[in-house]
Amino acid sequence: MSIAITLPDGAIKRYETAVTGLEIAESIASGLRRNAVAVRVNGEQWDLSRPIEIDAEVAIITRDTEEGLEVLRHDAAHVMAEAVKELYPETQVTIGPAIENGFYYDFARDDAFTPEDLEAIEGRMKEIVKRNEEITREVWQRDQAIEYFNGIGEVYKAEIIAEFPADETITVYRQGEFLDLCRGPHLPSTGVLRDGFKLTKLAGAYWRGDPNNAQLQRIYGTAWSDKKQLKAYLRRMEEAEKRDHRKLGKALDLFHIQDEAPGSVFWHPKGWAIYTAVQNYMAAQQYKHGYQEIKTPVLVDISLWERSGHASKFGDDMFTLSSDERDYAVKPMNCPCHVQVFNQGLKSYRDLPLRLAEFGSCHRNEMSGALHGIMRVRSFVQDDAHIFCTEDQIQSEVKLFIDFLHEVYRDFGFEEIIYKLSTRPEQRVGEDADWDRAEQALEQALNDNGLDWELQPGEGAFYGPKVEFSLKDCIGRVWQCGTIQVDFSMPGRLDAEYVAEDGSKQVPVMLHRAILGSIERFLGILIEQHAGALPAWLAPQQVMVATIVTDANDYAEQVQAALHNAGIRAEVDLRNEKISYKVREHSLQKIPAILCIGQREAEQGTVAVRRFGSKQQSVVPLEQFIDEFSEEIESKQQFVVGE
RNA sequence: GCCUGCAUAGCUCAGUAGGUAGAGCAACUGACUUGUAAUCAGUAGGUCGUUGGUUCGAUUCCGACUGCAGGCUCCA
Numbered sequence: 001m002s003i004a005i006t007l008p009d010g011a012i013k014r015y016e017t018a019v020t021g022l023e024i025a026e027s028i029a030s031g032l033r034r035n036a037v038a039v040r041v042n043g044e045q046w047d048l049s050r051p052i053e054i055d056a057e058v059a060i061i062t063r064d065t066e067e068g069l070e071v072l073r074h075d076a077a078h079v080m081a082e083a084v085k086e087l088y089p090e091t092q093v094t095i096g097p098a099i100e101n102g103f104y105y106d107f108a109r110d111d112a113f114t115p116e117d118l119e120a121i122e123g124r125m126k127e128i129v130k131r132n133e134e135i136t137r138e139v140w141q142r143d144q145a146i147e148y149f150n151g152i153g154e155v156y157k158a159e160i161i162a163e164f165p166a167d168e169t170i171t172v173y174r175q176g177e178f179l180d181l182c183r184g185p186h187l188p189s190t191g192v193l194r195d196g197f198k199l200t201k202l203a204g205a206y207w208r209g210d211p212n213n214a215q216l217q218r219i220y221g222t223a224w225s226d227k228k229q230l231k232a233y234l235r236r237m238e239e240a241e242k243r244d245h246r247k248l249g250k251a252l253d254l255f256h257i258q259d260e261a262p263g264s265v266f267w268h269p270k271g272w273a274i275y276t277a278v279q280n281y282m283a284a285q286q287y288k289h290g291y292q293e294i295k296t297p298v299l300v301d302i303s304l305w306e307r308s309g310h311a312s313k314f315g316d317d318m319f320t321l322s323s324d325e326r327d328y329a330v331k332p333m334n335c336p337c338h339v340q341v342f343n344q345g346l347k348s349y350r351d352l353p354l355r356l357a358e359f360g361s362c363h364r365n366e367m368s369g370a371l372h373g374i375m376r377v378r379s380f381v382q383d384d385a386h387i388f389c390t391e392d393q394i395q396s397e398v399k400l401f402i403d404f405l406h407e408v409y410r411d412f413g414f415e416e417i418i419y420k421l422s423t424r425p426e427q428r429v430g431e432d433a434d435w436d437r438a439e440q441a442l443e444q445a446l447n448d449n450g451l452d453w454e455l456q457p458g459e460g461a462f463y464g465p466k467v468e469f470s471l472k473d474c475i476g477r478v479w480q481c482g483t484i485q486v487d488f489s490m491p492g493r494l495d496a497e498y499v500a501e502d503g504s505k506q507v508p509v510m511l512h513r514a515i516l517g518s519i520e521r522f523l524g525i526l527i528e529q530h531a532g533a534l535p536a537w538l539a540p541q542q543v544m545v546a547t548i549v550t551d552a553n554d555y556a557e558q559v560q561a562a563l564h565n566a567g568i569r570a571e572v573d574l575r576n577e578k579i580s581y582k583v584r585e586h587s588l589q590k591i592p593a594i595l596c597i598g599q600r601e602a603e604q605g606t607v608a609v610r611r612f613g614s615k616q617q618s619v620v621p622l623e624q625f626i627d628e629f630s631e632e633i634e635s636k637q638q639f640v641v642g643e
Numbered sequence: 644g645c646c647u648g649c650a651u652a653g654c655u656c657a658g659u660a661g662g663u664a665g666a667g668c669a670a671c672u673g674a675c676u677u678g679u680a681a682u683c684a685g686u687a688g689g690u691c692g693u694u695g696g697u698u699c700g701a702u703u704c705c706g707a708c709u710g711c712a713g714g715c716u717c718c719a
Contacts, residue, residue, distance in 0.1 A: 104714095112647065203714030204646025211716050215646055218714070246712095250654075259692080259710050314719055333719055367644050367717065368710090376718080461719055480718085512719090548678055576676075584680035598678055610679060617679065 004055040018051035022188060025060045035062040037071045037192060038185040045071070047137055047185045063192075063225040073098035075135075075187045076125075076197045076223040077105045082178035082190075083124035084219075087117075093180065094156040094207065094216055100476070101233065102197075102222035106205050108156060113202055113217050121219070122199045132191030133176040137184060139169050145181065156207065157181055196224035198234070243474035245524040246373040248532040252589060254540070255374065263371045263378030265520055273540035273569065274523060279359055282383045282408070282516065289404050291357040291385055296337035298361055302327040307493055308336040309429055313462055317365045334360035335487075335512055338386040339494040342508075347498040352508060353393050357385035359519070373524055375479055380518040387511040388496065391437070397511055398445035398467075398484055405469060405482050405515045411636050412526060413535070418470040418478055419451050422459035429463055430489040438486035439465045463489045464512075474528040481517040481525065530639065533590040533612055537633045543570040544591045545607075546582040548598035550574070555602035559595060559622060566626045568633070583610065593629060613639070 005013045005024060013024065021039025025032045025048070039046050040059040045067075052058065061068045077096035084091050084107060096105030107113075113121075140148075142164050149158040161170060161181060173182045175190055187193060199221040207213035224230040241247075249255050254271030257264065267275055283293060302320065305311040310332065311318070319330040331337065338356050347354070360382050370376055387397050409417060421442055424435045442465055446453045453467075460466055469482030487510040491497075500506045516522035526534070536542050543563055547556045553574050563570035573582050579596055586594050595607040596617070607625050610617045620628075 115648075201713055202647050205715045206645080209716070211645070215715075217646075220714075257711090262710065308719095310719060317718085335719085362719095364718080369644060369646095369715080370717065371711090463719080485719090546679090549676055551676080578675095578677050578682065579679055580677090581681055582679085587680055594679080596679060600678085608679080615679080 003052065005052065006055075006057045008057075008059045018053040020051055021046060021048040021058065021060060024052075024058060028060070032060055032062070035064065035068075036060045037063045037068045037187055040067075045185045047135075048188050050137060050185075069223070069225060070098045071185060071187065072193060072196075072225065073103040073223045075190070075193050076221060077103040078135075078173065078175065078178070078180055078182070078186065079125050079128050079190055079193055080121060080199070080219060080221060081105050081107075081180060082128055082175060083121045085178055086128075087120060087124055092154050092156055095160070102200070102220060104218050104220045106207070106216040106218045108207075108214065108216050113219065115202065118199045118202060118219065122221075125197070125199075126195065128176070128190050129193050129195065130191070131176065132189050134189045135173055135175045135186045137186070138172050138174060140172055142166060142168050142170055145170050145172065148179075149181070193223075194226055196226045196228075196230040198222055198230060237475060240474040240476075243528045243531040244373075245375070245473075245527040248527050249374070252532050252540075254527070257374070261379075262368070263366060263376075265374050265377060265379070270540035271523075274526075274534065274538055275519065277538050277540075278516070278519060278523065278526070279381075279383075281411070283359075285404070285408060286357045286383075286385065289355075289400070291355040293357045293359075294338070294341055295358060296331075296334060296341065296360065298331055298363075299328045300331055300337065302329050304336050304340075304494075305329050308490055309462065309493065310336070313427070314364075319363050319365055330363040331360070332362055332364045334358050334362065334382065334384045335386055335490060335510070336494060338384075339491060339496050339510070342386075342388055342491075342496050343494070347388075347508075349390065349498055349500050349506075351388075352498060353387050353389035353397055354508075355385055355387045357383070360384045374520045375473070375524040377518070377520050380520045382514050382518055383516045384512075384514050387513065388491070388498075388508040389511065390506075391509050394438075394441045394486060394509060394511065395445060395448075398442060398486075399448060401484050401511070401513055402445060402449050402451075402467075408515050409469075409471075409482075412538075413529060413638050414471055416472065418468075418472070419446060419453035420456050420459075420468040420470065421446060421453055421465070422456040422461075422468060423465050424460050425458050425462060427462060428460070429493075434488035435465065438488060441486060442467050442484070461485055461487075461512075463487045466512075469515075471525050471529075473525055474531075479521055479525060481522055482513075482515045483517065484511060484513040487512060531590075533639055534592075535637060535639045536592045536629065537636045539590075539592050540569065541571050541589070541591050542568050542633070543593045543595060543629065544573055544582075544586045544589075545570060545595045545597060546573040546579065546586065548579045548596060550576065551599060552597045552602045556597045559597060559607060562622060562626060566630055568626070568629060587612065593625075595625070 003015045025036040036048055038061040039048055040061055041052055042056045063072055081093045081096055092108040094106040094108060142161060145161045146158045171184055172179055173186050199219055201220045203218045204215045205218040207216055222233060224233055253268050255265050255267045318332050321328050341356060362382055363379050366378050389397055423439050464485050464487040466483050466485035468480045470478045470480045472478055491510045492507045497505045497507055545556045545559050547553055556572050560570050560572040583594060590612055592612050594610045601607055605622055606619050607622050608617050608619045609625055
């Protein structure tokens with residue numbers, strides 16, 4: 001018998017007997033063996049120590065690759081579980097996967113883990129790594145495994161295994177005294193994990209993600225190929241946290257939130273300047289793209305929400321109030337109101353597609369634990385719009401919308417967009433045939449645009465499937481911003497109709513769509529994306545005119561007036577302070593341009609320009625600066641480092 | 644809503660093994676007229692989130708509440 005092993009470079013190695021990944025790695029280079037964490041055999045991940053007995057394509061997985069890191073992180077979870085079992089034997093283990101940048105493990109235990117426990121666990125993990133326990137794979141019968149785990153009091157593990165088919169064999173991994181159900185692969189021994197890991201946080205998590213189940217204790221950690229990588233990651237996170245919109249919102253005096261209005265934002269002058277800049281931009285864009293802007297009431301009788309179906313599904317999350325013996329809801333969304341506008345007067349097929357847009361002020365009683373800065377609030381404004389169209393027009397409208405969204409995101413400097421298609425949920429309204437067509441229309445539009453999208457089965461809205469467009473915040477959390485949703489149900493429920501070509505009355509299809517989503521959330525992400533240093537067209541203060549001597553005050557005010565005349569947001573700083581003091585302060589405020597004005601500038605009609613992010617100055621005539629800066633605003637240029 | 648943690652001056656934070664608190668910056672006053680990331684001196688500023696309890700005495704210990712943070716769940 002001879003086994004042919006094909007390596008990634010096409011080379012073929014022959015072995016007389018079964019060979020392990022570790023042996024193959026060793027035979028290629030000792031460095032490769034040192035960095036090996038697992039092996040890919042015919043596309044499947046295997047343990048390095050598992051004998052390969054047939055001809056196979058084999059690739060060694062090393063610790064510095066994404067795939068290798070995933071193996072390391074998964075092992076870190078197991079080592080953590082072993083440490084927890086050693087320190088707190090009464091604890092039950094449940095599941096512990098690798099995740100982006102790290103891993104977690106969910107434990108069941110009556111006493112809560114404390115931050116001090118975390119240190120102890122991490123210390124024990126290091127010991128386990130030092131012990132370098134061999135990790136071995138064993139194949140068990142399902143029933144044998146259930147019996148074993150129940151026998152040692154690990155009922156969660158037994159429950160997981162009990163869901164496998166009765167005749168299925170399962171794999172368990174043994175390291176020291178610790179035995180865990182696992183598909184693998186795992187490292188040959190705990191020492192291979194090395195020291196690039198750290199436990200980071202403690203959290204509650206429901207068993208199987210269901211709030212009706214017991215709440216487990218989840219310990220998160222991060223793991224990297226070595227300590228250097230770990231430190232680099234921790235430094236990156238530290239840097240990223242400086243971009244947090246809540247910190248910048250305070251430091252740059254943009255907004256605040258206070259106890260009396262949880263989940264609602266108090267916008268300060270500078271924050272509101274950004275807000276209006278964004279909203280005005282969107283209004284102009286929507287007009288350009290064939291939308292008509294409307295405004296609908298915030299307080300609407302509850303009966304409308306009962307007819308639309310929102311009251312029964314979201315009643316608990318709606319703010320309601322009574323007055324003059326009528327019950328009202330503070331609108332949580334705009335669509336039923338937009339249908340009311342559509343319903344005024346008789347509509348013809350010639351009116352379609354009809355695109356109604358609104359900066360709709362919405363309130364939702366979000367759970368207290370869900371609130372997050374200005375990203376997740378109870379009071380927000382959507383750049384909402386509803387497109388009333390025929391079924392034939394869905395495809396092209398969705399395509400137009402995606403192009404529109406891309407144009408907007410590009411202007412704001414967003415390159416990385418996450419696309420998701422969410423399909424029919426269990427609790428829904430409408431016919432399955434309609435859902436079929438709606439889902440296909442969205443999928444088709446995504447594919448026509450050549451986008452790389454992810455399917456989220458069952459995550460659609462109750463009235464229709466949706467495409468979500470998400471962006472990441474400073475530490476990589478994903479937030480949904482844009483969306484487009486196909487709705488075959490609500491127009492009918494709310495009696496919308498139009499006269500078709502043949503004179504018959506038809507129910508239009510409604511597309512719900514938003515590009516920014518919640519303006520509040522979008523601004524939070526925008527602030528983080530730019531670390532507070534917004535490009536000139538969005539900066540709340542675009543130019544600061546700072547005097548060097550009081551003799552230049554008059555000229556500085558003339559400069560400010562000239563900037564105002566050119567439509568530039570400019571402030572003037574006449575304080576009796578040194579110019580370096582003013583430069584420092586306005587630089588910390590991340591103002592795009594500081595114009596320093598001294599005796600010379602006053603005499604020559606020039607300005608000394610210092611752009612944010614640069615230590616250079618250039619002295620130019622005032623008119624030239626205004627022209628160039630206006631052009632920069634006009635073209636929505638991204639952040640520019642000055643000459 | 645659930646789990647864990649946190650709440651001290653306008654901001655960032657220190658502190659009290661239980662005896663009603665301190666720094667830097669900001670603010671205010673004065674001096675300095677200044678050329679590109681902090682001029683100097685002085686003054687003022689806090690019911691230590693709210694509320695019960697233990698105690699001779701609570702900002703500190705315990706409980707409740709509110710809010711915030713990180714997760715979980717939810718997200719029309």
